Amino acid sequence: MKLIQFASITKKIALASFGLFLLLFLPVHLGINLCLLREDGGEWYRNASHFMGTNYIVKVFEIVLMACVLLHIVVAILLTIENFMARPVRYKVKTKTKTPFMSRYMIWTGGIVACFLVLHFINFYFVKLDIVEGKYSASIEKVDKVFQEKAMKLQSGELKEKDQAALMAQYQAISQIAPEKMDNSKKNMVNLTKEEVETYCGKDFKHAEPDFYTMSQELFAKKSYSFIYILVFLALGFHLYHAINSLAQTFGLSHKKYSPVIEWVSVIYAVVVPIGFAIIPLWIMFAK
Secondary structure, three states, X not given: OHHHHOOHHHHHHHHHHHHHHHHHHHHHHHHHHHHHHOOXXXXXXXXXXXXXXXXHHHHHHHHHHHHHHHHHHHHHHHHHHHHHHHOOOOOOOOOOOOOOHHHHOHHHHHHHHHHHHHHHHHHHHHHHOOOOOOOEEEEHHHHHHHHHHHHHHHHOOOOOHHHHHHHHHHHHHHHXXXXXXXXXXXXXXXXXXXXXXXXXXXXXXXXXXXXXXXXXXXXXXXXXXXXXXXXXXXXXXXXXXXXXXXXXXXOOOOOOOOHHHHHHHHHXXXXXXXXXXXXXXXXXXXXX
């Protein structure tokens, strides 16, 4: 419990620092998600997802991001507990407070977002970690390369009889693959279950990737999920507005010269980013 013994200002600086990193990440995430709106069969979105999932610099960034999310939540909870313990006995007579409305409910808006993050991780990130089963895609080029390597072993007599039978079954399956299992470019097999990955690519194929495009489309087509998604980003908008102002105050930027600019930045960011995310399910549900 050593963290609780840190000075309140130390925890506030830590909270602001972790929050700043998350603020910088959100526009990147939004930019990738907006690719879902393109009428290209998911080509741009899948390419962006492939880059984010295979680039080593991004993988390091991803670890830092996960750490910032967890630490931001932990420090926020510690500060809330500290504030509560500072005044464990409530006033008998309620008095008017100058504390801004959004400040008083930061823990609640943050809690709503945190709960949704758990659902978001289950639907997407846990699929990437192979903890939860989802939908997958595979590059035809990589599938063909692995197939050709096995075919050469077949010709040289290196393959066992059961492997020969599996290779022939794979060849027949690929030759009869349904058109909806191919993307527009015909370069990738998409919307595959784990069983279909084994059927079309072979049981030892290691290059299948989560098909986040198909999974996103299916989730946003569900009105219940999209409604929750939009409400969460409404809560996030309130959270972001106060977060940016609070961050500026923590880092000593609260000055009459800068305050109007910070106010405008917080309003624009807190409106544009949540609306950008909310447009996606609305577009998929009603415009497609």
